[in-house]
Amino acid sequence: MIEALYREKGKAEIIDGEIVRMSPSGFRPGRAAMAIALSLRRHERAESGGYAVGDNVGFLVDLPHRQSLSPDAAWYAGQVEGLKFALGAPLFAAEVRSEGDYGPQAEREMAAKRADYFAAGTRIVWDVDLLGDDVVRVYRAANPLVPTLYRRGQVAEAEGAVPGWRFPVDELFE
Numbered sequence: 001m002i003e004a005l006y007r008e009k010g011k012a013e014i015i016d017g018e019i020v021r022m023s024p025s026g027f028r029p030g031r032a033a034m035a036i037a038l039s040l041r042r043h044e045r046a047e048s049g050g051y052a053v054g055d056n057v058g059f060l061v062d063l064p065h066r067q068s069l070s071p072d073a074a075w076y077a078g079q080v081e082g083l084k085f086a087l088g089a090p091l092f093a094a095e096v097r098s099e100g101d102y103g104p105q106a107e108r109e110m111a112a113k114r115a116d117y118f119a120a121g122t123r124i125v126w127d128v129d130l131l132g133d134d135v136v137r138v139y140r141a142a143n144p145l146v147p148t149l150y151r152r153g154q155v156a157e158a159e160g161a162v163p164g165w166r167f168p169v170d171e172l173f174e
Contacts, residue, residue, distance in 0.1 A: 016065050031174075036072070040092075053073065091121075097127070124158045138156060
């Protein structure tokens with residue numbers, strides 16, 4: 001199944017033994033994800049200790065119903081070898097909501113994906129909502145049901161996964 005994922009055109013993940021394609025992001029969510037990844041890259045250059053990762057990178061995980069993750073932006077501290085997918089989950093993952101990521105079904109799917117991230121070893125997951133007042137919801141593996149909330153004008157963090165990194169929420173809207 002992993003070999004089929006390598007041949008897949010576009011962003012996809014393996015869930016329940018099936019390749020699940022993901023629709024492209026809208027303009028604003030794509031720019032927001034890029035802003036997070038670029039900020040992580042600046043942090044990587046200054047601090048080291050991990051790798052900044054942009055959208056459409058595959059992370060192979062070994063969960064009963066999921067074999068891969070593909071966040072919108074991430075911080076990875078594992079081994080990097082060749083051109084293959086990363087082995088294991090990122091320490092930090094950002095999921096930026098697109099137009100279809102709203103409503104009761106979308107909330108259930110996002111909560112399930114966060115649970116998968118945590119089960120795979122991710123320490124912190126950001127749920128980025130460009131339409132809400134609580135723009136960045138920081139979920140932690142240690143307390144996965146109670147997010148820390150960040151709004152415009154505030155500076156979000158991913159402490160425990162990306163030490164010392166800070167991200168001004170307003171940069172998501174530039």
